Amino acid sequence: MDNEKLKRELFRPSKAAKQERRGKFISFSALALIVVAVSAIILFVTMKGLAAFTQNHVNVIDFFTGRDWNPSVKGANGQPEAGALPMITGSFLVTIFSALLATPFAIGTAIFMIEISPKRGAKILQPVTELLVGIPSVVYGFIGLMVVVPTVRTLFGGSGFGILSGTLVLFVMILPTVTSMTADALRSVPRYYREASLALGATQWQTIWRVILRAATPGILTAIVFGMARSFGEALAVQMVIGNAALMPTSLVSPSSTLTSVLTTGMGNTVMGSLQNNVLWSLALVLLLMSLLFNLIIRLIGKKGAMK
Incomplete structure (x- = not known):
């Protein structure tokens, strides 16, 4: 027992x-x-997004290449005027331009914080960066509406609403995110890389340019793509300054629109299951696929950096 x-x-x-x-x-x-x-979420958005093509028989080619957006009206070919090309073009333009504008500022700020003046950067720039990350999108949009749009109107003419105003607002929005991730990438470079370079007689700038930045390239690219993903999916702030005109952009200061701005302004004004509602879900599906593509690119960059 x-x-x-x-x-x-x-x-x-x-x-x-x-x-x-x-x-x-x-x-x-x-x-x-x-x-x-x-x-x-992916299944639901996919089913709703494909309804315009399967139920309402919208031509896929016309949807992605058409320039007229008025789903309640049928064109000369009998198809509804549901051309998403202006919104897709607007989304890519503000995303690419804001990333191009933010990247040098983010890299320069991160280099100053990590390599040149870590103490001052930690005391001043780090809190400012964290503060900018926490500001709501509507505040950025309101500042853009009150400051950026009038400034663009004064300097470049037109109404002030357009791709340029959206780019400037998104530049400020994604700058702290790209800066923080770039700083983490620089911080992750082993210290002996710096010591070995300096021991060989390289200057501090040569060490930063030829050693540290090259070693941190995968992390910096990840930061840039992550900022682009946020820029591509931003809705409220862009909607307030871009003009919300579903037209092909003819210049940086002409009113335009993005996928998110059309979705936020149109989704509440349509009936569920109607053609107008279904084509908006198709725009949401395009937005979802682009977000997944950005995430895939980030993972591929991360794997490439890990292999090195």
Whole structure:
């Protein structure tokens, strides 16, 4: 009898084992919930986005190449005027221009914070960067509406609304994100890289330019693509300064629109299941696919950096 009791005591799971099993179950449940939620969102948006092509028989080529956006009106070919090219073009223009504008400022700020003056950067620039990250999008949009748009109107003419105003607002919005991620990439470069370069007689700038930046290139590219992804998906701030005109951009100061601006202004004014509503879901599907593409690019850059 004593042997049986001793055997049960020996094979009874310990308290630590029970806690580990419970922790694994909670972690797996959380992971499964995330997978189910993401899969459900992708499936739902895909089904709604394809409804315009399967139910309303909108021509796919006309949708991506058409320049007229008025889904309630049929064109000469009998197809609804649901050309998404102006919005797609506007989204890519503000995304690319804001990234091109933010990248040199972000890299320069990160180099100053990490390599040139770490103490001053930690005291001044780091809190400012964190503060800019926490500002809501509507505040950026309101500042852009009150400051950027009148300035663009005064300097370049026109109404002030357009790609240029949207680019300037997004530049300020994505700058802290790209700066923080670039600083992390520079910080991750091993210290002996710097010491070896300086020991060989290189100056501080040569070390930064030829050693540190090259070693941190995958991380910097990830920061840039991450900033572009945020820029591409930004809605409210861009909507307030771009003009919301579903027209092909003819200049940087002409009113234009993006995928997100058309979605935010039009989704609440359409009936669920109608053609006007379905083509908006098609725009949302394009936006989702682009977001997934950005995430895929980030993962590929990360894998390439890990292989090095």
